[in-house]
Amino acid sequence: MAPLKGNLHAHTHLSDGLLSPQEVIARYKELGYDFLAITDHDDWITESYWQTIPRGDPDLLVFVGVEIDHQRLGQHVGKILGERETLYVLNHPARYRLSLDETLRRIKLLTADGLSIHAVEVTDTGLYKAEYDVDAIGLPKVATDDSHRELQVGRAWIEVDAGRDRDAILRAIKAGDFRLGFAT
Ligand SMILES: [Zn+2]
Numbered sequence: 001m002a003p004l005k006g007n008l009h010a011h012t013h014l015s016d017g018l019l020s021p022q023e024v025i026a027r028y029k030e031l032g033y034d035f036l037a038i039t040d041h042d043d044w045i046t047e048s049y050w051q052t053i054p055r056g057d058p059d060l061l062v063f064v065g066v067e068i069d070h071q072r073l074g075q076h077v078g079k080i081l082g083e084r085e086t087l088y089v090l091n092h093p094a095r096y097r098l099s100l101d102e103t104l105r106r107i108k109l110l111t112a113d114g115l116s117i118h119a120v121e122v123t124d125t126g127l128y129k130a131e132y133d134v135d136a137i138g139l140p141k142v143a144t145d146d147s148h149r150e151l152q153v154g155r156a157w158i159e160v161d162a163g164r165d166r167d168a169i170l171r172a173i174k175a176g177d178f179r180l181g182f183a184t
Helices: 021-030 100-112 166-174
Strands: 004-007 035-041 061-070 075-081 086-090 119-121 156-160 178-182
Touching (some): 021 035, 035 075, 061 166, 075 100, 086 100, 086 166
Parallel strands (some): 035 061
Antiparallel strands (some): 004 156, 075 086, 156 178
16 A cells, blocks of 8 residues: 655645645645645634635545644644544744754643643654654654645645545554654
8 A cells, every 4th residue: 555645734825824725635646646624813814714615626635623722832733633533733843943842742732731742743834853853753653745835835745654534544543553754
């Protein structure tokens, strides 16, 4: 079974991205991605957001998600919805220059707050941040684009060992059954 290539973090003009959902989906499709999560900022979107995002087609599965602004911590958290599964990602700790201790503390606090963190980004807008790709953070590490514009599309991704099914993909990510990929 060939691994599935995907990006778990992308913005559209429904928040602060420049492209429409259709344009973002088309760009990733051109690059041969198998899945994509649209994750606009939760404090920008309207109620129609969830219906507005196209669900993709057999070639490119689209996940609907949001980037939650946890205001007390000043921490963004990715929430990606499958059919039954939900994936929570601690987004770009590198952007906040978090120490290892603070990263672990936030994971604990968010989990206690009902956002049970399943994975941690080791990228900031598609650029690898090796200091977070360490065993001391005992969760799977994901690479994402956090794309807001065309030039940020296709720089960092994961290749997941799963069948072409939203819940199977999210379960495989939670289990760490994937590898990171980066454009050179
Ligand atoms: Zn983002």
